[in-house]
Amino acid sequence: MQLYLSQEIQLYNSISGKKEKFTPINEGYVGMYVCGPTVYSNVHLGNVRTFMSFDLVFRYLKHLGYKVRYVRNITDAGHLENDADEGEDRIAKKARLEQIEPMEVVQRYTVDFHTILDKFNFLPPSIEPTATGHIIEQIEIIKDILEKGYAYEINGSVYFDVIKYNEAHKYGTLSKRNVEDMIHNTRELDGQSDKKNPQDFALWKKAEPQHIMRWPSPWSDGFPGWHLECTAMSTKYLGEKFDIHGGGMDLKFPHHECEIAQAEACNGHSPVNYWMHANMLTLNGKKMAKSTGNNILPGELFTGNNSNLSKAYSANVVRFFILQAHYRSILDFSDDALLAAEKGYNRLMEALKTAKSLATSNTSSFDVENWKQSCYNAMNDDFNSPILIANLFEGVKLINLIKDGKESITQEDLDLLLSTMHNFLFDVLGLTSTSEGNQSTGNENALSGTVELLIKLRNEARADKNWALSDQIRDELLALGIQLKDGKDGTTFTVAS
RNA sequence: GGCAUCAUGGCCGAGCGGCUAGGCAGCGGUCUGCAAAACCGUCUACAGCGGUUCGAAUCCGCUUGAUGCCUCCA
Numbered sequence: 001m002q003l004y005l006s007q008e009i010q011l012y013n014s015i016s017g018k019k020e021k022f023t024p025i026n027e028g029y030v031g032m033y034v035c036g037p038t039v040y041s042n043v044h045l046g047n048v049r050t051f052m053s054f055d056l057v058f059r060y061l062k063h064l065g066y067k068v069r070y071v072r073n074i075t076d077a078g079h080l081e082n083d084a085d086e087g088e089d090r091i092a093k094k095a096r097l098e099q100i101e102p103m104e105v106v107q108r109y110t111v112d113f114h115t116i117l118d119k120f121n122f123l124p125p126s127i128e129p130t131a132t133g134h135i136i137e138q139i140e141i142i143k144d145i146l147e148k149g150y151a152y153e154i155n156g157s158v159y160f161d162v163i164k165y166n167e168a169h170k171y172g173t174l175s176k177r178n179v180e181d182m183i184h185n186t187r188e189l190d191g192q193s194d195k196k197n198p199q200d201f202a203l204w205k206k207a208e209p210q211h212i213m214r215w216p217s218p219w220s221d222g223f224p225g226w227h228l229e230c231t232a233m234s235t236k237y238l239g240e241k242f243d244i245h246g247g248g249m250d251l252k253f254p255h256h257e258c259e260i261a262q263a264e265a266c267n268g269h270s271p272v273n274y275w276m277h278a279n280m281l282t283l284n285g286k287k288m289a290k291s292t293g294n295n296i297l298p299g300e301l302f303t304g305n306n307s308n309l310s311k312a313y314s315a316n317v318v319r320f321f322i323l324q325a326h327y328r329s330i331l332d333f334s335d336d337a338l339l340a341a342e343k344g345y346n347r348l349m350e351a352l353k354t355a356k357s358l359a360t361s362n363t364s365s366f367d368v369e370n371w372k373q374s375c376y377n378a379m380n381d382d383f384n385s386p387i388l389i390a391n392l393f394e395g396v397k398l399i400n401l402i403k404d405g406k407e408s409i410t411q412e413d414l415d416l417l418l419s420t421m422h423n424f425l426f427d428v429l430g431l432t433s434t435s436e437g438n439q440s441t442g443n444e445n446a447l448s449g450t451v452e453l454l455i456k457l458r459n460e461a462r463a464d465k466n467w468a469l470s471d472q473i474r475d476e477l478l479a480l481g482i483q484l485k486d487g488k489d490g491t492t493f494t495v496a497s
Numbered sequence: 498g499g500c501a502u503c504a505u506g507g508c509c510g511a512g513c514g515g516c517u518a519g520g521c522a523g524c525g526g527u528c529u530g531c532a533a534a535a536c537c538g539u540c541u542a543c544a545g546c547g548g549u550u551c552g553a554a555u556c557c558g559c560u561u562g563a564u565g566c567c568u569c570c571a
Contacts, residue, residue: 393519
């Protein structure tokens with residue numbers, strides 16, 4: 001029996017503003033689309049958090065036995081600097097500044113994106129389509145919208161007519177805005193825009209003569225509007241109606257609003273049942289901005305090479321830290337918070353090692369089955385990873401108390417405890433075991449042997465009560481980043497990472 | 498200025514009307530030759546002012562502040 005039959009997910013639907021029971025369109029199958037990055041610069045840490053939130057969703061749905069088709073696009077054309085105006089394509093701009101081809105920009109930052117996500121142990125999406133690979137599909141959608149009368153062509157460009165659309169449908173349901181307010185509050189200066197109204201958005205843009213990113217269309221040689229690619233690709237791979245659409249909060253308006261309008265103009269109905277939006281990341285209480293230096297690149301976390309960081313952090317620690325907050329809350333990134341997360345993470349992993357050598361009893365003094373369900377309950381409640389983690393720490397405490405002889409557990413319950421911890425930590429939260437993750441190299445074996453030797457010598461000195469020598473060994477190793485840990489069963493060591 | 502979201506203890510962060518969140522730090526223990534590490538135990542909350550209710554961190558109103566979008570930065 002699949003787990004999803006016994007676990008009911010409640011998820012927060014941005015469009016209704018409420019938690020709703022999750023029921024996929026086709027039982028056992030889930031279609032999920034998440035707006036991917038525009039590959040015009042190094043992936044933003046906030047982007048990492050957004051995609052990590054949906055990695056968590058993807059992993060949990062799979063864990064429950066759903067067959068999930070997860071589509072996450074790469075925007076490699078059409079994303080303008082300024083959506084409301086005659087902006088420049090972000091990728092084209094970067095290419096101009098760097099004096100390289102747009103596709104070189106795309107390639108460079110797509111590779112960066114994948115490299116960083118790999119380090120954080122993201123599962124690859126089922127399909128990762130690009131905007132430039134779906135120009136034909138986008139043109140077909142524009143034709144359809146034109147035929148339905150919700151778009152108009154001017155000077156080789158095609159714009160979506162928001163006012164007209166709003167007469168038959170409602171524009172702004174997701175972001176809870178109404179078109180009248182938007183018209184009254186438009187601050188935009190009246191530029192040389194071809195648009196009938198500032199709220200209209202581009203479906204197709206005629207390319208300037210020097211613009212290299214151009215494709216033929218019935219209207220002009222040009223390129224598609226940013227919002228259109230997501231409609232084209234989600235429809236192609238997931239259908240006119242699919243289960244979950246996700247993205248960062250900042251995409252709610254206008255991007256997702258435009259997607260709804262485009263799809264509804266074509267198909268007469270909303271494309272998505274559940275909208276999910278991941279919240280922002282701040283740094284030291286303020287928003288991240290490259291211009292003020294209040295910014296960390298994901299890669300800098302691994303080197304510690306940033307004035308906001310006191311040291312380097314492993315991808316696991318960062319992942320653990322991010323998942324300790326709920327995806328719908330603003331999360332504040334800081335060195336102190338990362339240090340705290342690192343200690344907590346280490347404690348969790350230590351307990352896992354401890355658990356392997358626990359003595360079992362004939363009876364259990366703890367209801368493991370009940371605890372396990374509370375882990376599921378946490379995730380079922382809108383993917384509440386912080387509560388899940390709190391539950392996992394209950395497991396840590398139990399393990400340590402059993403070790404101290406203050407609680408008891410049967411072999412059967414211990415197996416259940418361990419498999420549950422393992423499933424949630426590694427499969428659902430996507431952490432990797434430190435011991436499994438780091439393969440021992442020859443150097444590490446040599447180091448290990450050397451330290452073991454020093455431990456042996458130190459123990460001989462201690463047996464002779466030669467404290468000066470034993471403390472020298474201990475202290476000088478510590479200065480080198482090797483900490484000796486004297487326990488009841490002998491001395492172990494850890495190497496600072 | 499408009500729309501939206503939010504404000505929890507030294508720090509991070511759950512909480513969706515009554516019942517312990519959790520992590521880190523601190524404090525007290527266990528262990529130790531002394532330490533460190535590890536483990537156990539434990540204290541400090543609910544932005545302000547009103548209201549609803551037998552009862553509010555949790556619902557409503559106002560005030561203050563923050564964040565996102567509208568206006569380059571996810």
